Amino acid sequence: MKRSGLSCGVDKLIWQGHNSWISAFKDTINKSSLQKPKAICYNQIPDIVESLLGAAFLCEHKLFSSKHQYTVIGFLDQLRLPMHVDCVGDERNRWFKHPHACIGGGFDFNTNEAWRKQFEQILETFHSEVYIKQRLSTGVDNLLSLFRGLNPSAELRLCADMKMVMACALFNDSLESDSDDSLQCNPPILLARFRKNLFFIGEAALHLALAMECHRRYPLASASDLHMLKVCCIADDAISYIVMKAGIHHFLYDQESDHRQVQSFKVMVDEADKNGRKAWDRCHGWVLGKGEFAKRWKRRWWANGDGGDPPSLPRYAGLGGGCLYGQDRKVGELVYKQLVYSFKSIIGAMVIAVGLDNMWNIAVSLFEEILLLSPEETRACYKNSITSTYSPGKKAQSVQRANSLKARYGTGWSGVT
DSSP states (O other): OHHHHHHTTHHHHOOOOSSOGGGGGSSOOOGGGGGSOOOOOGGGHHHHHHHHHHHHHHHHSTTTOSSOTTHHHHHHHHHTOSOOOOBTTOTTOOGGGSSOOSSSSOOOGGGBHHHHHHHHHHHHHHHHOHHHHHHHHHHHHHHHHHHHHHOTTSOOOOOHHHHHHHHHHTOOOGGGGOOOGGGGGOTHHHHHHHHHHHHHHHHHHHHHHHHHHHHHHOTTSOHHHHHHHHHHHHSHHHHHHHHHHHTGGGGSSOOSTTHHHHHHHHHHHHHHHHHHHHHHHHTTSTTTOHHHHHHHHHHHHSTTSOOOOOOSSOTTTTEETTEETTOSSOOOHHHHHHHHHHHHHHHHHHHHHHOHHHHHHHHHHHHHHHHTSOHHHHHHHOOSHHHHHSOOOTTOHHHHHHHHHHHHHOTTOOOOO
16 A cells, blocks of 8 residues: 555655644644654555545545545556456456446446356356245345335345345355365355355445444544444444344345354343343433434434334344443354354445445444444443443544533533434
8 A cells, every 4th residue: 555655646745744643633733843844654655545545535425525436436546556457348447437336336247357257157056056046036035125124215126137146145055164176166156155255345335334424423523433433333243233133134045054053142132132121221211311312313214204203212222332232342253253244245235236325325224223322422321342442532522522512502412413
């Protein structure tokens, strides 16, 4: 990243005074330092490049602007990162000439020879393995029905080919980990390998979408606050809990091999829910109060005019601060490894099928209740390894904003904008 940044002249665009980066949070700046510029530390170039990419992406994203994603894609092209883009019809086709980057829409397999060939092999596998196709097709139909219920207005019209992509995300057969050479010619192994690609895409997309959502909701929060809130959503315990609550594990292809582990985790979830509901009643609605919880719920869930009353109890009573309620760390990787892997594979399939934005319009509903709490409220409500690791910092701007709102509107204010 440092070499790529230097190759396109990033170091010539940055002027750094004598002040350190933390001085940006100070009210006053030493004027004498303005006349003594300090040389750039080249180890900071990767951080600068990533910051520029983040700024370009946010400035042109539809949540913040009406522009299109041209600057960030052009910047990626100028960085000349060690990627091979093999596009049909034009070997010189580069980032900024590509139809789109799976942001506003799905991926066109005809634009990439390698992906197109792989996808054709997958379609042949489905035609030859009728039982696998039927079982996965049922799972896909149920999954899409669930997603439509989360956001009826979201874009979720999939062609038959894209449904096959979604089906690959549900193929959690244990043969994926088998190293026997005889499996190399076994058609189902192609589905398992493609699922690995979907997992890679889904994990990256989930980090990006959650980071963007946290920034949109709490624009004045510190970097540590935003990172903590994102980790609370993306932690393995949290994702496994969400999968169980939504019933997504029922749509997977192989429900027998991991049945004992899933049931073991379900026992933990039920116990956490029980303890969480007791704490909800004891505190009269977490640190928010039941009135504020209902207000925020209505603002988020019923803004589209769907109507309805907020629930009397939270949907995720047993989840707090990225951990099961009552736990201060992970409950164990073996319990939920397949649940997390499957969920991120599904997210990757949705990005390929409908694009990042449409994926998040649907998936955000699964994280809404976690994001109702601000970073400060999350820390006040839950004490565990995640909330204690990411400290608010010396100048937590979101704390200042919260205090100013309370001073202006009183204790009944609603801090979510």
